[in-house]
Amino acid sequence: MAAPYKAFCATFAFLYVYTIVNVSPLDAAYRAAMVFISVAAGLLAAKYLLRHLERVAAPISRRTGVPAGLVALAVADARTPHAILARALGEGKVDMRHIVQYTFATWPIRVVLLHLRIGVIPIALGALGLLGAAYLAVVYLSSALGFLLATRIRVKWPDVTADVAKTPTVKILRQAASITARYAVFEAVFMALEALGVAVPMEWLPISPEAALVASISAVRPTYGIMAAAPLYHVGRLTPLEVLIALVAGRVAYMTIYEFPRSAVQFYASIYPPAVAAKLTGYTALVMYATALPALAALVALHLMVK
Secondary structure: OOHHHHHHHHHHHHHHHHHHOOOOHHHHHHHHHHHHHHHHHHHHHHHHHHHHHHHHHHHHHHHHOOOHHHHHHHHHOOHHHHHHHHHHHHOOOOOHHHHHHHHHHOHHHHHHHHHHHHOHHHHHHHHHOHHHHHHHHHHOHHHHHHHHHHHHOOOOOOOOOOOHHHOOHHHHHHHHHHHHHHHHHHHHHHHHHHOOOOOOOOOOOOOOHHHHHHHHHHHHOHHHHHHHHHHHHHOOOOOHHHHHHHHHHHHHHHHHHHHHHHHHHHHHHOOOOHHHHHHHHHHHHHHHHHHHHHHHHHHHHHHHHHO
């Protein structure tokens, strides 16, 4: 089935599900269109401007071995480098090691830019000050560990960006349409599931009822959890440790319920074959749990000691 036709069918399903869950079809069309535009614009920028951007990414490239062109593109758009790698994977030029190294090497850049864009950093620092900075430090442990692991992977990189400049514009648009179609299918499924609603009880944590409520809110939307914690913390109803426990526990739940099933799976599966997307999601989850769970356990232990 041709990519444009698949994109049309998937987008139709996307709009239909959005209508069922009482969300504007125009909003649904806008989100699908933005995926297409971002991928197409990123690939076209790589085609015409990549060589001028590589100098910006040279330090990370030297440290990890990942081509500077891919690192530079990660700053502009998260999907574009993966689209290039997916094409190279299909042509047999790279394997899973290259994809994992790129993903982990650019993890700190991508997560900080994302959190600036959606407001996590300004909300955390503005609402909680130094305590917000401590929370962000815990959140960014996973990206720091991922970057460290990327520096330990030893692979020889082909010039995966060399063929981008030679790629016909029509082929670029077809690839963008294919990614958009797969994105729309996953988005439709997850929007239907979200319509059912999810509640995350946190009363089992050894913290006050107010802190447990903050954790429950954070499990659904981390930024809302931060905003809910701030007034309680500033009037002395929550201790600093309770705030950190609530926010970190909520984030672990959010990762499990939303971030991996929806964001990570949807993102990678819209670009890579299912087996590759599953492995990449699994490796990312392993690193995130390997940092978040010990941090949460340490905070709880410290809280029980000083309680």
